[in-house]
Amino acid sequence: MVTRPKKILCVDDDVLNIRLLEGILAGEGYGIMSARDGETALRILEEGDIDLVLLDVVMPSMDGFEVCRRIKNDERLRHIPVVMLTALTARTDRIMGIRAGAEDFIHKPFYEEEVLARVRMLLKMKELNDRLTGAYDTITHILAYGKKTMEEFNPLHFNFSATLEAMIGSLLNRSCGSRSAPRAIFIGTHQSKNRWSCRLYRERTAPPDAWVQSFPAGAIDSVAPSDTLPVYYGNSLSDASSEISATLEAIGEKMGEIRNFVLSRGDDLCVCALNYDNMVSSFEASVLNSLAVQVLFLNNLSRQTRETGEAFAYTIHALARAAELHDQNTGNHTIRVGEYCAALARGLGIPEHQAEALRQHAQLHDVGKIYVPAHILRKQGELSRDEHSYIEQHPVLGAQIIGGHPRFAMAKSIALHHHEHWDGSGYPFRIKGEAIPLDARITAIADVYDALRNQRSYKSAFDHDTACRIIMEGNERTSPEHFDPVLLQVFNKISPQFAEIYEKLHN
Numbered sequence: 001m002v003t004r005p006k007k008i009l010c011v012d013d014d015v016l017n018i019r020l021l022e023g024i025l026a027g028e029g030y031g032i033m034s035a036r037d038g039e040t041a042l043r044i045l046e047e048g049d050i051d052l053v054l055l056d057v058v059m060p061s062m063d064g065f066e067v068c069r070r071i072k073n074d075e076r077l078r079h080i081p082v083v084m085l086t087a088l089t090a091r092t093d094r095i096m097g098i099r100a101g102a103e104d105f106i107h108k109p110f111y112e113e114e115v116l117a118r119v120r121m122l123l124k125m126k127e128l129n130d131r132l133t134g135a136y137d138t139i140t141h142i143l144a145y146g147k148k149t150m151e152e153f154n155p156l157h158f159n160f161s162a163t164l165e166a167m168i169g170s171l172l173n174r175s176c177g178s179r180s181a182p183r184a185i186f187i188g189t190h191q192s193k194n195r196w197s198c199r200l201y202r203e204r205t206a207p208p209d210a211w212v213q214s215f216p217a218g219a220i221d222s223v224a225p226s227d228t229l230p231v232y233y234g235n236s237l238s239d240a241s242s243e244i245s246a247t248l249e250a251i252g253e254k255m256g257e258i259r260n261f262v263l264s265r266g267d268d269l270c271v272c273a274l275n276y277d278n279m280v281s282s283f284e285a286s287v288l289n290s291l292a293v294q295v296l297f298l299n300n301l302s303r304q305t306r307e308t309g310e311a312f313a314y315t316i317h318a319l320a321r322a323a324e325l326h327d328q329n330t331g332n333h334t335i336r337v338g339e340y341c342a343a344l345a346r347g348l349g350i351p352e353h354q355a356e357a358l359r360q361h362a363q364l365h366d367v368g369k370i371y372v373p374a375h376i377l378r379k380q381g382e383l384s385r386d387e388h389s390y391i392e393q394h395p396v397l398g399a400q401i402i403g404g405h406p407r408f409a410m411a412k413s414i415a416l417h418h419h420e421h422w423d424g425s426g427y428p429f430r431i432k433g434e435a436i437p438l439d440a441r442i443t444a445i446a447d448v449y450d451a452l453r454n455q456r457s458y459k460s461a462f463d464h465d466t467a468c469r470i471i472m473e474g475n476e477r478t479s480p481e482h483f484d485p486v487l488l489q490v491f492n493k494i495s496p497q498f499a500e501i502y503e504k505l506h507n
């Protein structure tokens with residue numbers, strides 16, 4: 001384990017006293033720095049990681065009390081213990097030193113044993129204090145990250161892996177150089193039947209190692225209180241109890257050497273921090289527990305978001321299928337239209353989450369046909385003018401069925417406008433060009449392609465090449481002027497994907 005030697009700053013205008021202190025302390029492996037006056041001492045303190053100050057009282061220009069006061073009034077320095085070097089008889093010096101904030105006193109003349117005992121005790125105190133402060137800072141950071149996640153939470157775009165990666169990455173990078181910080185963090189989430197999805201995050205490396213591995217699932221400490229996760233820690237692998245040794249071995253295969261570990265494990269989640277520079281203790285265990293609880297929270301949020309998303313997709317599909325009940329479209333028309341729309345959107349370079357939303361929402365384009373009498377939808381031969389006008393109401397009726405919920409805004413817009421034509425010859429509003437929402441322009445091409453591929457009362461089914469030719473060149477019912485010319489180009493380029501979708505979802 002590599003640990004930095006503790007640094008002690010000796011401040012005394014008498015060089016003989018400095019030499020004396022150096023002689024006493026050098027044998028203990030401490031790094032010694034010295035200053036002959038207060039200004040130099042404060043400059044050195046601002047520059048480096050000083051762990052302890054031995055400070056003479058009587059010095060030219062700035063005395064030791066003033067130096068001590070300045071250290072204790074500085075937010076960045078006040079945690080460094082100060083020992084004042086006073087004459088045994090100078091009682092008033094001791095009182096003034098206490099007022100200035102000094103932690104301890106060493107009497108002149110120096111006795112080696114006394115100097116070493118006090119220095120060791122104060123360095124130990126500082127180390128514990130540093131670890132406590134570090135733990136507090138890390139817990140605060142984790143809580144702040146949780147708050148930020150909640151404030152920015154969007155169920156439509158929530159990405160568990162990315163959120164987790166950002167949180168762990170910020171923790172590891174933030175604690176780089178800190179002695180009370182791990183070099184790597186492992187997160188395992190239980191998938192099914194002892195299969196765990198594993199990620200190992202290391203300092204400054206992205207993305208993490210990711211793999212799937214088997215080790216036993218289930219809580220491993222039945223005595224742990226139910227509102228916390230059991231935490232284990234150890235300063236060598238031999239400290240690992242039998243319940244967690246398999247997990248640590250799995251991590252060790254990726255990690256290489258494991259010097260120490262803190263591991264928290266629940267039914268479905270394992271969080272393990274590895275290779276701290278210092279020995280690990282209950283401090284590190286408390287911090288890791290906070291992290292584990294936060295990861296557990298994100299994991300639950302992710303699962304619930306996924307389940308809600310699946311329920312949403314199912315509802316859309318069920319409603320779309322209900323609308324198809326009396327339609328002459330062959331089965332899966334709505335699903336195919338959704339897939340064509342997503343393919344066109346991707347071809348157009350629309351972000352994936354929007355293409356995916358379009359795939360779902362376009363399925364509702366004909367939901368207004370629920371209101372169209374079955375005998376009209378199933379009629380063989382040409383429709384009368386009245387029957388036509390009935391059918392032409394389905395976009396407005398569809399929009400009414402979908403209603404005003406913001407999450408269905410895209411579906412509503414598609415239902416309302418998917419029969420509008422680029423040249424203004426469509427219905428219900430005869431709007432043209434970019435006045436027609438893009439999602440509806442995309443759906444229009446998808447809908448016409450699928451109608452051409454299937455048999456209708458007024459036409460037979462066309463093959464892919466014929467359907468494409470009609471869309472690109474027109475026939476007695478369809479004209480290329482009906483479609484957004486940019487989308488037509490994209491369609492022309494990616495039309496083999498339409499053929500694949502049709503073949504796959506034909507029945």
Ligand SMILES: [Fe+2]
Pocket residue numbers: 365366394418419
């Ligand atoms: Fe329609």
Ligand SMILES: [Fe+2]
Pocket residue numbers: 333337365366447
């Ligand atoms: Fe349709």
